[in-house]
Each structure stands twice: as structure tokens, then as C-alpha cells.
Amino acid sequence: KIERLVREEFVEDPYVAIAVAKAESALNKKAFNPEKHRGCSGSYGIFQIACVHEKDADLLFDVEKNIQKAHEIYLKQGWWPWGVCTNGTVDCGLK
Numbered sequence: 001k002i003e004r005l006v007r008e009e010f011v012e013d014p015y016v017a018i019a020v021a022k023a024e025s026a027l028n029k030k031a032f033n034p035e036k037h038r039g040c041s042g043s044y045g046i047f048q049i050a051c052v053h054e055k056d057a058d059l060l061f062d063v064e065k066n067i068q069k070a071h072e073i074y075l076k077q078g079w080w081p082w083g084v085c086t087n088g089t090v091d092c093g094l095k
Contacts, residue, residue: 002027002046002063009071016079016092017070023084024048029063049073050081 003018010017025031025046033043040051044060047070051057059065078094079085085092 002029005064005067009067010074013074016090017074019090020079020082020084020092021046021070023090024082029061029066046070047082053081 002021006017006021007014021027025048027046029046031045031048033048034041035043035050037043037050037052040055042051042057043049044051044054044057045066046063047066049060049066049069053073054060054069060069073081079092080094082090082092084090085094
């Protein structure tokens, strides 16, 4: 079900989106990383959305909301916000 939701949201790049979510969280909707960001701490849910993008962490543990927020970020910034893309874990087409 989660992969289907990702494909439906990320129509422009569904296979990379699924690979990113798997690498970030193993598709675990309760995934949490306490890492520090600019003025806050934590990355949440299947796409490991950083707290700088959403102050209400509970929203990010909701799979559909996490996918929607990830897509919003992707449309503005591409795959650059995801460490698995910038460190080469997933080939996201970044150059």
C-alpha cells in the first residue's frame, strides 16, 4: 500500500521516490531520527522529513501526509534535501 501511495503522488519520478523512502526508513511510518537541524531536532516518517519542513511531527508520522510533504519539498528542491541522494546511496540523478 505504501509503495502504491508513493507512486500515485510522485508521478514524475515514482521509482526514485520509492527507493528514497526505502533507503531513508525501510518504509517504516514510525521512523524517527533525532538529528539536529537549523533550530530544531528530528526527521520523521517514511521520507524522514526534517523538522524544518513541518513543526507538527505528528503529521509526519501519517503516511499520506508524509508522502504529500515529501512531494511538496521535491517539487521545490528536487532530491537535494535527502541525504541518501546526496551521499550516493540512491541514484537520484543529481549531478
